Structures are given as C-alpha cells and as structure tokens.
Amino acid sequence: MWLDLGELEDYPSNKIEGFTERLTTWLPGLIEHHCGVGHRGGFLERLTEGTWCGHVLEHTIIELLNMAGMPAEFGQTRSVSQHGVYRMVFRCPEESVAHVALRQGHGLIMAAINNQPFDVPAAVQAIKAEIENRYLGPSTASIVNAAATRRIPFVRLNDGNLVQLGYGAAQRRIWSTETDKTSAIGFGIAEDKDLSKQLLKACGVPVPDWELVKSADHAWEEADYMGLPVTVKPYNSNKGQGVGVNLTTEAEVRAAYDEARKLTRYVMVERHIPGHVHRLLVVGDKVVAASRGEYPEGRNNPRAKVVTVDCTDEVHPDVAYMAALSAKVVGLDIAGVDLVCQDIRQPLHTQGGAILEVNGGPGLLMHLKPSVGVSRPVGQAIVEHLFPATDGDTEGQAARIPVVGIAGTRHNAFIARLVGWLLQLSGKRTGVASSEGTFLEGRLTQKGDNTHWHAAHRLLVNRLAEAAVIQTTARSILEEGLAYDRCQVGVVTDLDGFEGLADHDVLEADQMTRVLRTQIDVVLSHGAGVLNADDAPAADLARLCDGQVLFYTQDPKHPLVVTHREGGGRAVVLNGRDVVLVHGTSERVLGTLEVLRPVNGFEPDTPALLAAIATAWALDITPDLIAAGIKTFDYQSL
Template identity: 30%
Template sequence: MTVIDIPQAPGPIEPSLRIVSTRVYRGPNVWSYDPAIHLVVDLGVLEYYPTHAIPGFADRLVELFPGLQHHSCSRGKEGGFVERLHEGTWLGHVAEHLALQLQQEAGHDVRRGKTRGVKGEEGRYNVVYAYLEESVGIAAGQLAVRIVNHVVHPEDGFDVEAALETFHALVQRRAFGPSTQAIIDEAVSRDIPWTRLNGASLVQLGQGVHAQRIRATMTSRTSALAVDIACDKSLTLDLLGSAGLPVPKSEVVRTREGAIQAAREIGFPVVVKPLDGNHGRGVCLDLTDDEAVSEAYDIAMAQSRRGVLQVESFVTGKDYRCLIIDGRMAAIAERVPAHVVGDGEHTVDELIELTNADPRRGYGHEKVLTKIKVDDAARELVADQGYAMDAVVPEGETVKLALTGNMSTGGISIDRTMDAHPDNVEIAEEAARLIGLDVAGIDFICPDITVPVRETGGAICEVNAAPGFRMHTHPTVGEPQFIAKPVVDLLFPPGSPSRVPIVAVTGTNGKTTTSRMLAHIMKGLGKKVGMTSTDGIVIDERLLITRDASGPKSAKMVLQNPRVDFAVLEVARGGILREGLGYDRNDIAVVTNIQSDHLGMRGINSLEDLANVKQVIVEAVPRDGFAVLNADDEYVRRMRRVCRGTIVWFSMEAPGSRVRQFIDERCVRGDRAVVLEPTDKGEMIVLKQGRRSMQLAWTHLLPSTFNGAARMNVANALAAAGAAFAAGAPLHDIRQGLRTFTTSYYLSPGRLNRIEVDHAEVFVDYCHNPAGLQLLGEFVDRYVAGKNKSTRVQRIVVGAAGDRRDQDIREMGELAAKWFDHVIIREDDNLRRRAPGETAALVAEGAQQAIDSGEARAASVETVLDELEATQVAIDSARAGDLVVICADKHARVMAALEDLTHLATPGAHADEAAHPGDPDFSRDAVFESPEDDVIDELLPNS
C-alpha cells in the first residue's frame, strides 16, 4: 500500500470544500467524449488533509454509501476506490465518485469521471463526471460536496436521509416515463440520436429532415383526428359497432336522471364512466340498481373534463389490453385489479402495507408497479366483500381493492401475448385500423382470450391513444415484450437514415469562409443546407439569426430544423469550452489552422492548449468519417493521432517540399489530399486519392481568390473542396461551386467584400487577430502588384478586441503600420471590460513602435474611436486610385455607410434605403455581434 505524504497544514480540519463554478457539457468536450458535468472546486484548508489524514473519514463515508466499494477507480478492480481512500486521496476526487454513486443509486448508470488539479491554482480541482439528465447531474455534484463536508465534520441540522429523499424526488420529476424511456433505449441501441425538447416527455428522434417526434407513445405519425375519435368513447363504440366488431351497448348522458334512465334502457348491470377519461379514473363497474348509478354519477363526473358521461352495459370477464402498433398486434396483457391475498394472520390494512413494500412499487409511473392507494372507493369495495380494513383475511382469500385493472391504480399485469386466439387478435387489429391510430391500446373484456370472443361473449370497451407500455415491458407475471422495437420501426423503417451529414469547421482563421464555400457547393447539389457561423444561422440560404451562432445551442437549432438535410457547423473555441459540441459526433471535421488568438483566456495560454480544444471535433469523427486537416500547420498535423476516420490533407506547399513528401507518403497508406500543382497556365487545385490525381480548378479562376492574390481564400478553397470530396460530392459540382462562390456581401458578408467609393477601392473584412492581419497585408500587396499599376496610398481602419492580451493588441498596430501607409485606429462597441480608449491606445503604441524602429511603411497614425466616424475619415481622405481596408467590427453597418456614399440619396432618406429598399443585408439595424458574444440563450431554447 502506498500512502501519500501529508503536506504541512496551516490550520485545523474544517469542512471547507466548495464549488467555484459549474459547467454542463452537452456533447463531446475537452474532458470526455460523452456529456459531462464540470465542477471547479476549492478545497480550502482540506487541500492539506487527504482522506487518510482525516480520522475515520473513509469508514464513515463507506458506511453511508456502501456502493462505493464497487468503484474500481484507477486500480481497474472492484474496491480500488476504497483502497485509495485509505491510502489517501484528495476530497475533490471523493466528490467525483460520490456524485457518480448518487446518480447510480437513483437508477442512472453512469461510471466515468476524472479529477485534475487546476493549473497554477493550488487547492483547486477540475471535477468532471458523467450524467444522463442535466439537472440531476448538477444536483448530484452539489449534494456530493455537501455530504463530503458533512463527513469531515457533521453539519448542524443537515439530515443526509432527508437530503437523499429530496434528491430522489428530483430524479423522479425529471425522469422519463417507462414508455418514453423504452422507446429512447431502443433508439439508442440503433444509434438514432435523440433530444429532449421540454421538461416532460416530448422527444425528437433523429436529425433534420429525418427527425421524428414522440410524446410518450404518441408519435409524429399519430393522427390528431384518430386521437380525437379515441377520446370520444361513445363515437369510438359507434364506429366499431357499425363495422361489426363486438362492443357493449352504450349511451351518452349529461345528467343524473339521464344516467339512471340510460341504465334502465340498457339493462343492469351497467358501467358509468367519463366520456373523455383515461387511466381508469372515474370508472364505476357492475352497477346493479338506480342508487348505485346515482352514486357512480358523482364519481365519474368529478373526473370528466367536459361534463359528459357514458353509460354502457357491463361485460363480464377478464380485462385484457391489446397493444397494436402499425396495424399489427405487438403485445397482450391481462390486467388484474389491485388486490391482496389473505394469509390468516394480517389485516387488510397490513396486507396492503406489505404489498406496497414490494421494491417494484412506487408512486405514479416511477417504477414498474404503482403503490395501492386506499381511498373511500377502496374501503367501500372491501366492505361490499364483507371485510373491515382491520379484519384478518383468511388464508388464500382474495380481497379486491379496485374494480379496474389499470396499473396506475395499483393493478398487476400478466403477459398473454402468445396465448391469444388469432380471431381475437384480428378483431383488435381491425379496431385500431378503424380508429386510425398508429399506436393503440385496445381494451378487451372477455372470459378467456385464448377462445374466440364471438363464441364466449365479450366486447371491446375502449380504444386508447398513447397507451402505456409498462404492463408489457415489465409484466408482473410472464415474459417482457420488447414493444419499443415496432414503434421505432414505424418511425425509422430498417435501412432508413436518422442522421444528416454533419461537417464541423474550426480553426483560428478562415473557418467562416470555408463553411460558406462548402455550403455553397452542397447547395449546388440540391441540398438543404443548415449552416452556423459567427454571423448567424442560415437555413437553405435564409438567414434566421444575425448573431454569433458558432456555439452548441446553434448547432442543436440547425439539427432540429425539419428542412435541413446537410449541416455545416462552424465550431468556436468558446462554445467547446463552455458546453462542448451540440451533438454526439460529426461525419467530417475541418481544421483550418491554429494561430495566436484568444490566448490567456479561460485557461488557454499556449498554441498547444488551443489545439487541444479545437481537436475535439477531430476526436468526434467516427471510423467511417473524415478529418480535413491543414498539413502546413504543425499543430493541426498532430491531430491525426486522435482521428479514428480517414484523413484528407490540404496544403499550399509546393511539390517536393517536406510537407508534400509527408502527404504523398500518407496518401499511399489510404489518406486523401487536396494540393496545388504548378502548370503553364497557373496553379491547379488537385485532388489526390491513393496514387490517383484529379485536376479540379485553377486558383486564378476562382472569384474569391482575386486572381490568386488572396492566398487565405486559396487555402479555404482547398479545405472546402476536401470536405465536399469527403462528403461524396462529384468533382464537377465541387468545381462549379468554387467557381461561382464570390466574396460579395450577399454570399460572404464581412469577408473581403470589395466596393468602389469615388474611384477608390475599399475592402471590408472581419480581421480581428495578428495572423489574419498579416494575411490581409500580404493580400493587398499581391492584389496591387497584379493590377500592373501603382496604388497611390494604402489606408487601413483597424481595431482590436479588448479581451486579448496587451501584446496581441500591440501587434495589431505593428502589422497595420508595416503593411499600410496610413493607419486609422478605432474601437469595438463592446470594450470587454476595458476603459474607453484603452484598447486603441495599445494599438497606437504598437504602430508607433513599428514606425520608430524604421520597419514600418506607415507615415502617420490617427485615432478615431467610433467605427463609422473612422470609416468616414478614411473615405474622405482617399483619392482616386487609393486603396482602403476596413477591418470592421459591425460589418453590416459599415457596408450600409459605404452604400450611402456610392449612391445618390433622395432628400431626407438614406441612400442605402433608396438603392436597396427593404434589403435587410444593408439595414442599419442588421448589426452582428462579435464572435466572443456567442451566447444566444435569449434566442434559443436551453436544451
């Protein structure tokens, strides 16, 4: 046994464990492939007291939760965690295991977790553990921390048992019913994704155009008209009777006198029940006289929503529920009303208590059986059988406690699926077809289901929409029936798809343009593309939301849209860190590059840290999927090690280079590649698969590359072509898509949009980091050189995000001064907790340092904080032949202002409105949030 050393403690043992922050990962994340809860906990003084240094801690904890003895922990064997407790482990690790154990005891099979120290913060730990239901997982972590503190030092007034009862009550409130859970379990076994759409049982199965919905056992295929008919019991019996099916005589009544009169006409005994009832509520059976009908009237009316009752003839026999799915019999159960059997020793009350002690019985639908409830009706029924509640029942004597056999009233079920006579099965199936229900519960009353009902007597009493599955999946006696299978077969016939292809795109720069290029290519194939990006959510070329939508909630919104049959999802670093991915896996992952941006934020302090975050989408690629990786980037190239699928490389390097040799070797092993090959007419994009090479297009013929000058868009085109090729797009469609994709504001808003203002060329681009600005400066030089004429002056309007490191903000100024003659510095609207003018001053400092060092091209630096004013200054100072680059924060309003300057305005109106009436793309109100504001909780449901 290895016992860890105890560090010198600064004080006595105190219950100081606390939760600092809580995150919920709803998909693959930096910690786990599966959804997980992430707690950052602070141990306080307990950092100096591992478990073996706290007298009796391990024994007290295991006594409270014996199930911890089964945890293997890192030892890989049962009991490993208890060994760690005695050897010494820190209490954050204990909280992780306890959170898992609490969920296991609540019926959630979760086992994976890990605890790691927070870098640079002594006493703080990352506690990560799996969950099945979000609110339950969070509550488990909170309760685990409190219990750990309680075991360290008992908390006054804290009752562990009461806290556990409260926790279990939460679990039951959030749990799916047995019917819904059975369908979800079957869907999971077939790899069909599912999403809970509300706090109850509304669930989406599948994605996009393939999605189906269920609410308990009601499905997307269930006819609303059929449900209405089934809810009208009188109409149901009329329709079945008119088709020649056996049904009891019945009459609809609204008054007590009407009920008595109907009973006389039908003939005693009769049944009185609500016309629109369910679960056997308000049903009164075997009424033999006017007085009994009168009393039943009050009971039934109390459960009626519309104040209408049905009186029908009482059919004697056993109660059978026939489950019909898609027109075919799936299961039959005999329902036995709640009862107790005497033993000659216990009273009726005591027998009920013993029966309810069965661990299979719970409240409502929480368990496979429901506890028997003793009410006035039950006591009256017992009295009718000649017993008092405190009377001892003779051995073997059965005492009924309810007349209806519903499971919800404490009844039991006996599986009779294999016993039913074919004639009876045919009658039940015909009844479901006549009503029109895809999933129907047919209530059959007859002496024996094994004998034709037409010979023995009996009838169909009800046809139920959304029938419960519990009596079939968990019969009290007999074999369980796997009835969720035909339901899922109904929604997803064997061989039919349930998922839409998902392409996830990430990287530091170029991911938005790459996403747009790919979406444009797939649109040309006739796909209904759902796309998320830092500019919004686009469904089939319609912009739905103009905000940063590169997070997991946006991804879920796309995958829930019934029009989408192909998803292109831009995935940002912030969304991965905050909630993980919004789905379980992506078919294709595209990583454009890893460059210096967002460093120093949320624990990301190096390019390696950033790469570890962004490679989550590569880890989420299945074995039959693809990862499109930039071979020119060392950090992206390393991601091949975590990819289970096929790799498609793309590279800007020339043939013969080290990178190209690497790619050639990998292609021989089965990888694919998209590379550039020099030709007499220019660079040719070439697709490589094995030893085959296929020419795609010349780069200078792609409008987005500006005759090949925009090298960043050449790289983006390579990535998009690789993803489209992996998605199965034909070469001519990829070629056509790239040839027709432009950087116009309509196809690529805020990305290298060109406009002429008074004979000066203006480029508007969302450039927000040094790496992007370096590429933008190189583009301007190539673009000017390619025109074979000199540009008089090159101006730039530039800013930086306030949440970046000071050195990164200064570098923006240095690069702006290096590539441009005149620098105008602006600030973002969102200062990100910096003082007004602070960010601009840092940019100006960097620019001035470059000028002072003699390495700059710029001759002057000017600060105009407001973006529109800075734009106006740049345009006013430009002359014919000048080139202006505007690195925009809110590109929509900048383009609107530039449109004002390029068209004559009518008096009293904006020129952009006159030139583009009603065009939202040029509306001054169409303001995009910056990519760091990528939380759209107020617009999207918290799923």
C-alpha cells in the same frame, strides 16, 4: 467543474483526523469503488494512504447518485498548473441533477472534514426529488433508450416528455407515446367513445351494445332494457376515470351515473361483456404487446390495483387483426386497444368478445413491467415505427442529416459558408452557423458571431434543415461542448489559439490537441475527417478518426499525402496553379486557382479553398458541381 482546495491542498485524507472513518460510516457503499486501483475496496485504500479532497468529492458525488437510484461510475479529477486547483468531472444525464448532487456532495465532505453532523438520507432524498422532477416518464424513457441503442440522437424540447429524436429534417417527435405521426383527428375520435364505437361497428368490429344517457333515470332505463350487468362510464374519459363496471343493481347504476357525470356532459351505458379485460398495444399496423388485467375477487372498481399479466404470445391472429383494424379505423398510429374476452387465444366472434375502446397515448408501463410475465420491447417497436431499420444502419443514419463540424482559426467562416452553398446546390436545404452569422438556404437569419452551442442547436432542431454546417471554436468546445453527438464530416484547419485560453489552463500549443481532437473524435464511421496536411498538429489527428481521412495540401509531394495515397486515400492537392482531386493513383484536375474564384472578384485564401473543396468531396458532392458552385458563390453578399 473547477475546484480550489486552498489550504486543503496540504491536507490529504490521511492527515485529517477521523475524516476517513466519518466518510465511510456515512457512505458504506464506497467499498465498491475500485478507483484506479482496479479492485473492490480500491478507493478505500487510497483514502487510507492519503488522497486529495477533490478526488474524494468526485467519489462522494458518484456514491450519492448511486444511492439515489441513478447508477454513476465515471469520474475524473486532475490537477491544473495552478497550485491547489483541480478540474473534476463526473457523468450525469441531467445537468440540474448533477448540480444538486454537487451541492450535497460538497456539504457532506465539508461536514466530514470539520467533524460536523450531516443528514445523508436528506441529501439522497434531495437528489431523488430532482431526478423525479427532471427525468422522463417510463413510457418516454423506454422510447428514448431504444433510440439510444440504435445510436439515434435525442433532444429534450421541454421540461416534460416532449422529445426530438434525430436532427433537422430527419427528426421525429414524441410526447410520451404520441408521435408527430399521431393524427389529432384520430386522437379526438378515440376520446369520443360514442363516435369511435359507431365507426368501429360500421367496419364490422365487434363492440358492446351502448347508449348515451342524460340522467340517472335514463341510465337505469337503458340498463334495465339491455339487461344487467352493465358498465357506466363518461363518453370521453380515459385511464378508467369515472367508470363503473359489472353493475348489477339500480342503486349501483344510479351512483355510477352520478360519478361519471362529474367528469363529462354525456354518460354512456354499455352492456357488460363477461371475461378478462385485455390491453393490446398497436404500433403501426401490428400488435406488439398484450396484457391481461386481473382484479382482486369481489372488486368492481377499475381504479383498484390491477395485476397485469403479459399475454403477448397468446394473442390469436384474428384478435390481433381486430385490434390493429380498430386502431386504423379510429386513425391512430399508436393505440392501446381495450377488449374483453374469456380466452385471448380464441377469435372474438367465437366467444362473444368485443372491443371496448381505443385509446390514444397509451401508457407502456404495463408492458415494460408486468406483474406476471416478461417485459416487452415496446420502446424499440415505436422507434422502429418511426425509423424503419435498414441493413447497415448501425449509427442511426435514418435519423441524421449531414452535419459538418469545422474547428480551427484560419478562414473558417469562408469554409463554412462555401460548403453550405455547395450543399444547397446539391439539393439539400442547408443551415450554416458561423462567426459571420447563421444562414438558412443562404439567407441570414441571425447576425453576429454564431460559433456557439445555441446557434448549432437551433439548426439541429430546425425541421427545415436537411444539412447543417457548424463552425466552432476551441473556447466553445471547452465551455459548452458540441451541440451534436456525431457528425458526418469533421474539419480541423489548425490547432492555433492557445494564447487566448489561459483561463482554461491551456498554456502551451501542445495542449490544443486535447481540445480540438473532439471535432475528429465525433466523426461517424461512415463519415470523414478533413485535415490540413500542411499543419503537422492538425494532420496528426488522422489517427483519431473513426471514418476515412481527406487531407488537403499546397505541396503535391508532401510525404504524408504520398503515403496516404499509396494506401488508397483521398486528398485535395495544389499542383502549381491547378487544384487536383487525388484518390490513390487517380487524379482529376478540378480547375486552376484563377478559374475557381467566387463572383465579385473575391480571392479566397488558398488553404481555405482547398479545405472547402475537400469537405464537399467528402460529402460526395460531384467534382463538376463543386467547380460550378465555387464560381457562383457570392461570399461578400450578406
């Protein structure tokens, strides 16, 4: 954000009477802020010596976030060319929470400046309320956090727990613990306790005897026939709603029937199996966690507070097999299998144990935070189920599509569309967002300038897109940021255009490096940066690239490219009229400028053509396909 201190520019913290005392009384945790001093109490030293209020606001917001339970550490405040104006940033995962923290922090600092009262607990509660309103549930969060550990990007698709992991055609979707692999039929079967029990029994899975009943009289009749105790529950309930367990009298059975009937048309009477109730989490085809529920003595209400005890390491292989089989029979890729037995370390059939039910969309909290025992990496297991890890996948490659980001001002729409065409010819359904519109498979889907965040975002959430080429601008980077976290290829043609960015305090050409370096900063380590060697500021970005670098130049003897080649690097060079692909000491003539010309007689800008060729080569498109693709590219057709 931008901060205009106005007359406060002449009043650092040590010149405002009582300011530091009021601030530190309200926020005693500020003593833990090291600030630039580098040790505990460092920020308090800055306050005492005198620091400007923009810097103080930064630390105030960070401390309020910490007090609200959201650890926040990073912040930075820097002056701009205009007197008394600053740019301040702080890190917060949710924008709406950041806005609330900003409002509360601003109110607090103004109260401290003007010696007015301020309700700190109310401010913290306001931030907490927004966190609770916006943040993912514990099950979804554990999966997203596990994905982040593997550097798999995620996109929140609604205000709830619908999340996309990965980009384009490589994405998977989760909704809490349901995934896009979860069968709707399987989920429906799991909710129908009668049908699911029939299927489980038919496959040899031990289940309790049960009957569907239509009246309290019928319920008692079946309970009396089975023999007490029994369990009475809705035939399609979940999370223990309307369930009565260990019922030993006619009155209890009739009362339990009435409760269950409130929730469902049919009610189930089930033989009570003595023992402990266990929840086994099945992901894919294996049990990844197990928890035992223990109720307080004398309680038969399943909604009473349960002590959960992790017992994952105790599960007998035969029990694990039956649980995984049950999930398969019902048709769920992720399931919470409830079973009852005396000893989870023994097979079910030796102790009269049984599978009670199979649940879709199981909660993970009992496995993440058991009352007794260790937390289990269940989120990691689900991510592994969705994206099986492979050797060398350190950057979430399994969840990514090739993303090409193009920044600069020189014929970048042509570069974007030609690269998109070449990717399409290589067999990838490709989306292109450019200043000439958004294209999918070569078809125009949105007209106009699409060099903004939303256009790029639309490509990344499109499940048809197997590759994405995204043109961006310095202004879009400054105002919106990039829609993607990393890209396979980042292209910078030039660092021109500072004249139009005065409103962002970009007043000199040298300042453009700090803006457009972003496009190279996000290149994956197995990707490449494509840079214009004939533009010195653009070429200098090579030092910031995590991947390899490909230069393009119209000067075959360019000193930078010569040195690059000596180190085994790649470049696309114009030698006379020949376009040459060079790799170390090897050279291959792709064709002449006269031959490498799109259809309809269009003559592309030569540096732009070289940039597109270098980008395609960085994407491992073969030289023959590059040459053929250029000749068939119809740039002037929309």
